[in-house]
Amino acid sequence: PEFRADISSVEDLIDENTIGLVGIAGTTEFGQIDPIKELSDLALSKNIFLHVDAAFGGFVIPFLRESYEFDFALPGVTSIAADPHKMGFATIPSGGLLFQDSSYLHRLSVDTPYLTVNSQQTLSGTRSGASAASAYAVFKHLGRAGYERIVQRCMELTYELVARARESGIEPLIDPVTNVLVLDVPDADSVRSVLKTRGWDVSITRDPRALRLVIMPHLTRENLNLFADDLADVVK
Amino acid sequence: PEFRADISSVEDLIDENTIGLVGIAGTTEFGQIDPIKELSDLALSKNIFLHVDAAFGGFVIPFLRESYEFDFALPGVTSIAADPHKMGFATIPSGGLLFQDSSYLHRLSVDTPYLTVNSQQTLSGTRSGASAASAYAVFKHLGRAGYERIVQRCMELTYELVARARESGIEPLIDPVTNVLVLDVPDADSVRSVLKTRGWDVSITRDPRALRLVIMPHLTRENLNLFADDLADVVK
The missing domain is CATH 3.40.640.10 (Type I PLP-dependent aspartate aminotransferase-like (Major domain))
Structure with missing residues (x-):
C-alpha cells in the first residue's frame, strides 16, 4: 500500500x-x-x-x-x-x-469592541x-535557500539510512517522500524495546506496527550511522 | 443603571x-x-x-x-x-x-492516537x-492569603481614588465592586485626550462614554494621587 x-x-x-x-x-x-x-x-x-x-x-x-x-x-x-x-x-x-x-x-x-482591535480571527x-x-524572524534569516539546504540535507540523511537499513535486510514501508522514514522490521514493538535499552527511543506506527524515524536537522551523520549499526545488530 | x-x-x-x-x-x-x-x-x-x-x-x-x-x-x-x-x-x-x-x-x-496521549481536551x-x-507556581507562592492581601490593597486604592474624584465633583458610574473604576466626567473623550498630553493613557467605556481605570497591583498610592491631581485640574 x-x-x-x-x-x-x-x-x-x-x-x-x-x-x-x-x-x-x-x-x-x-x-x-x-x-x-x-x-x-x-x-x-x-x-x-x-x-x-x-x-x-x-x-x-x-x-x-x-x-x-x-x-x-x-x-x-x-x-x-x-x-x-x-x-x-x-x-x-x-x-x-x-x-x-x-x-x-x-x-x-x-467581534472584540472592548479591545484595541474591533475584531479578531x-x-x-x-x-x-x-x-x-x-x-x-526565521523566515527572514533562513530564506528559501536556507530551508532548501536544511531540508535537502535531511533527505540525504534519510536516504543514507534507508541504504544502511537495506544492508541489514530491512525495507522501508514506502520510499520516503519527506524526512519521515518507516522501517518494516519483524516484531517492531520488541525491536523498539531492545533499541531503548541501547539508548535509542524510537516511535512506532499504529498500523502496521513499524519503526518510525523522523530525520530532523539536528541529527548528525555520525549518530545516524551509530543507530544503523545498533539496528543491524538488534534485527540480526 | x-x-x-x-x-x-x-x-x-x-x-x-x-x-x-x-x-x-x-x-x-x-x-x-x-x-x-x-x-x-x-x-x-x-x-x-x-x-x-x-x-x-x-x-x-x-x-x-x-x-x-x-x-x-x-x-x-x-x-x-x-x-x-x-x-x-x-x-x-x-x-x-x-x-x-x-x-x-x-x-x-x-482523539490524538498519533501523540503520546490518546485524547486531549x-x-x-x-x-x-x-x-x-x-x-x-504562583498559586503555591501567593496562596489565598497572598491573593487577599493584593486584592484588598487594590480595592483600598480604588476607594481612595473614588474619594479623590468626588472631591473634584466627579462621580463613579457605579460604586466599584471590583478594582475597575469608571468615572462619569463630562466629554470623556476630550478629557482622555488632555490626560494623554500629561502622560496618562486611560481607556473609555463604550456606552456611556466614561473614563475607565483598572487599579492593578503595580500602581502606587503616590502615582494614584498624582493622577487624581491632574484629573481634578483637567475637569476644573
Whole structure:
C-alpha cells in the first residue's frame, strides 16, 4: 500500500452532507503526501472545500528536489495549514493557516469592541505574539535557500539510512517522500524495546506496527550511522 | 443603571432553542458582577446550562472583603472561566476553564492516537506548558492569603481614588465592586485626550462614554494621587 488517500474511496464517501475534503501533505506517521491534485479536481467537480493539512509538510515539500502539487497552484485547494513551529524552525506555539480567499478568514471573525482591535480571527484568546515574531524572524534569516539546504540535507540523511537499513535486510514501508522514514522490521514493538535499552527511543506506527524515524536537522551523520549499526545488530 | 444583566430581560429571551445562559462576574468595562444567583435559579428552572465568565473576576471576587455568590456553590452554575494570567498573576496565555462535572470536559475530547496521549481536551494545538506551570507556581507562592492581601490593597486604592474624584465633583458610574473604576466626567473623550498630553493613557467605556481605570497591583498610592491631581485640574 502507498499509505495515502484512495481517491475512489474518497469519492464514494461524498454525499449531500459533505461540505469539504481534507488531504494531508506530509502525514504524521508515514511522511506521505495524499494525491492533492486529484482531491482538488474532485473538490472542484463537487463544488466543496478542500483543506490541505501541511502542518509538517508545509515547510518540507516546497524545498525538496522533487516537486509536488499541494498548494494554491491547484485551484480546488481552499485552505492550507502549515506549522512554522515544526520544520519551519519557529518557536512553539506558532501555527499557520492560509486561505485561498481572504473572505474565508473573515468568516472566523469575532467581534472584540472592548479591545484595541474591533475584531479578531482566531480560536485562541489572550496570547503572546512572540511566536509570530519568531516565525517572521526565521523566515527572514533562513530564506528559501536556507530551508532548501536544511531540508535537502535531511533527505540525504534519510536516504543514507534507508541504504544502511537495506544492508541489514530491512525495507522501508514506502520510499520516503519527506524526512519521515518507516522501517518494516519483524516484531517492531520488541525491536523498539531492545533499541531503548541501547539508548535509542524510537516511535512506532499504529498500523502496521513499524519503526518510525523522523530525520530532523539536528541529527548528525555520525549518530545516524551509530543507530544503523545498533539496528543491524538488534534485527540480526 | 447598574450595568449588569436584568433577570426579567434574560428570562424573556429564553426560548426552546436556548441551551444555556452566560453571566459575567467582573465585567471588562465596569467590573460589575451579574446577578449569578438569580441566573442560577433561572438555569435550574429551565434545565439549561449556566456559564460564568469570571475571566477577570475569578481571581478578584473570592478575595474581596464582601462576599458574592458566583461559583459552583450555586447549583445552577455548570462552568466557569477564570484567567490565571489576569489578576491571578500567572503568565500569558494561561487560561482556566472549570466544570461542575468532569463529564463536560470529556465532551471536548479530541482523539490524538498519533501523540503520546490518546485524547486531549483543548481547543489549542501544540503549545508550551510553561504558562500552566507558572499558574501552579504562583498559586503555591501567593496562596489565598497572598491573593487577599493584593486584592484588598487594590480595592483600598480604588476607594481612595473614588474619594479623590468626588472631591473634584466627579462621580463613579457605579460604586466599584471590583478594582475597575469608571468615572462619569463630562466629554470623556476630550478629557482622555488632555490626560494623554500629561502622560496618562486611560481607556473609555463604550456606552456611556466614561473614563475607565483598572487599579492593578503595580500602581502606587503616590502615582494614584498624582493622577487624581491632574484629573481634578483637567475637569476644573
